[in-house]
Amino acid sequence: MERIMNKFWWKGSNGGKGIRWLQWDRMCTKKSSGGMGFRKLQDFNVVLLGTTVSITQDPWLPSSDPYIHTDHEAIRNRTVDALMITNQIEWDVDLVKDIFSERDAQLILSIPLRPSDMDSWFWKWENLSHYSVKSAYAAIQETKQNSCWNDNFPWKRVWNLKVPLKVKHFIWRAIRNILPTKDQLLSRRVAVIDKCPICNLEVESVYHSLVSCQFAKQCWCLLGISPVEDDQSSFNNWLSAMIQKCINRKLQEVVMVCWSMWHNRNEIVWNQRGGEGSEVCRSAKALLNQWQNAQDKSFDNFLDFMNQEDDKERWEQPQEGTVKINVDAAIFENFNTYCWSMVA
Known part of the structure; x- marks a missing residue:
């Protein structure tokens, strides 16, 4: 996919192949470091994995065997946040005990969710310490760009x-x-x-x-x-x-x-x-x-060419039984010529 994107960027205006003047890795360098800031798909896919944790597929339990053993229809293709009370950082204890085996339920409920005075993990690339795809991707690119261009x-x-x-x-x-x-x-x-x-x-x-x-x-x-x-x-x-x-x-x-x-x-x-x-x-x-x-949204092309006296003049419809002739002219310095026209 990245090869196709690079080919498209450098192709000629006439549809030809063109010359690929720069490697895609360097094109993906952020603009403030001399690149074009394009997204590197492989790195982006990696950081996306951090936003969701599968209940059944990912090793997330605090055990030497970190996988869920319970096989239940309600947890297939679901993420861990589905086991929490809506809009709260708290396990839904009744739900966990109803669905999971005794072993799995005990391990899940042993994971603390509420903050405490004890040391805890935090994401240092965000002010609020919460993981985000944007900051994770930027952190990965930062480590690569240090050696890309100096x-x-x-x-x-x-x-x-x-x-x-x-x-x-x-x-x-x-x-x-x-x-x-x-x-x-x-x-x-x-x-x-x-x-x-x-x-x-x-x-x-x-x-x-x-x-x-x-x-x-x-x-x-x-x-x-x-x-x-x-x-x-x-x-x-x-x-x-x-x-x-x-x-x-x-x-x-x-x-x-x-x-x-x-x-x-x-x-x-x-x-x-x-x-x-x-x-x-x-x-x-x-x-x-x-x-x-x-x-500039406040700029008015019409008023820019008018002075205060001209501002009083407006086009008026001709009286019945008369013919009104509208004329205009322009000079083109680059071509050493002029043009005029009229509409009746």
Whole structure:
């Protein structure tokens, strides 16, 4: 099942097999540790076992022979909580004595249910000490993730950014160096020319494509980002530095421009067309504003384009026997054209 899930995640948009850039175990690492937080089914099945104890199938009695010997129709396929008084942490003594043999009944009733001053077992991963599937699964993953990735990248800052989810996913792939850049494709034995499709001067890597390429430097200059320092040899290090010195709004624009540059790169690779640096930055900011306005339930697209005087104007139905002509026009700067229309 996990193999099918991994195959589905990495398959191409055209239905092809695609390249599986990352192992499923690493994909299941929690987001704050650099993974995608997918559920590992085997571990989840293990922790589910802790929520129910079968009366007849599980070894739960305090004895060297911990299994129930009684065979009764009322306890088949039932769990231990069925032997307690409803909504109380107390054995239903009459029920237990009626159903079970003397041996089983004595062992069951010898198990204390009410809290006392004596030491007792508790679940340390929950504040209330009660077992839960969520905390058990998190504890299992924590032990595995300590050896999965050893980095101090501020992942929570990335995942908490108010930008489209597709942009967060793109940034995650860029940090993990699993974008289909020329150097990565060659490492997967895909026959491609290693040069950057934009500048055609250097080998294309994530760092080159998004940071050190002359086109990328132009975009960062337009955004007001200082030149790249020589000691930043990876996109991971560069973005870490951006996170340290940028406020939230600026950091949002940084990741949006990264995504917009990659989109522009793909337009060049697949459609042989691309825009100028100014267009890349402008489209990144426009997409960010549109997305954030869409998330703001109090935002009104109609009122945003009206001033107080315009607010008094409303469309009115024409008088009988007359014709009313409604007109509108728009200018499209990217295509250097305009359009107008009218409806009578």
